[in-house]
Amino acid sequence: MFTKIRLHSWCVGVFALCSGIALAHPHLRMAYQIEPLLNDGAIHGFHISWQMDAQNSLLVRENIDLNQNGQLDPDELQAFADGNRSLMQPYNYFLTLEDGQSAMPLSFEVSHFSARDGGRGFQGGVYLEFDVQLAQPLSHNQAHMQMQDPTWYIGFMPRMGQVLTADSQCSSDFTREKRQTPTQGEQEVQRIVVQCAKGAAAQPHAQVSPFNEPTNGDNS
Numbered sequence: 001m002f003t004k005i006r007l008h009s010w011c012v013g014v015f016a017l018c019s020g021i022a023l024a025h026p027h028l029r030m031a032y033q034i035e036p037l038l039n040d041g042a043i044h045g046f047h048i049s050w051q052m053d054a055q056n057s058l059l060v061r062e063n064i065d066l067n068q069n070g071q072l073d074p075d076e077l078q079a080f081a082d083g084n085r086s087l088m089q090p091y092n093y094f095l096t097l098e099d100g101q102s103a104m105p106l107s108f109e110v111s112h113f114s115a116r117d118g119g120r121g122f123q124g125g126v127y128l129e130f131d132v133q134l135a136q137p138l139s140h141n142q143a144h145m146q147m148q149d150p151t152w153y154i155g156f157m158p159r160m161g162q163v164l165t166a167d168s169q170c171s172s173d174f175t176r177e178k179r180q181t182p183t184q185g186e187q188e189v190q191r192i193v194v195q196c197a198k199g200a201a202a203q204p205h206a207q208v209s210p211f212n213e214p215t216n217g218d219n220s
Helices: 002-015 054-064 074-094
Strands: 028-039 042-052 095-099 108-117 126-138 142-147 154-158 171-181 185-195
Touching: 028 126, 028 185, 042 054, 042 142, 054 074, 054 126, 074 095, 074 108, 074 126, 095 126
Parallel strands: 028 154
Antiparallel strands: 028 042, 042 126, 095 142, 108 126, 142 185, 171 185
16 A cells, blocks of 8 residues: 555656646656657657656656665556556647648547656656557648647657657657746747658758757757
């Protein structure tokens, strides 16, 4: 019983999604990468990977190792993922998707929600990953995406300046805009355009600073 309470308390403590407290800046940072899921030349969905920042990854590592064996076992990682998935569902996994041509909202379902341990190195930490399956595939292959926590507890940014995974056959455009919020002042909103077309290629040299606009105009 103690271990279950401990794990659930940590899930709530990390994400604190239902507290209703106004926060001036993110207390948890997620570095993301996106992989479009293609089939028969159409976008059917996306695989999304979130890497937790080093400090919070360390705290998670210390708190979900319930058997105290010094490593994160698969059952511990999945229990952590399951607990946090239930907290994210009311916020639609912090994800908004729109048709790139009509700007109409795209409905989707999330599957294969899991956590993995990336180790303690520079690209290590605790990851949360899941698949986003579109209700209807996009034949014209352009989707607009926004990844934003409405409570501003979590801040998102591209991992290593790369919106898409290195082996993606698609390209992306990444922009930031400032938005005035009723209770938390000016906050940043990120917008991502993913374009997949026959012959489209990613642009691996385009970078985005965590603090500035994309240096090369667009980002892959």
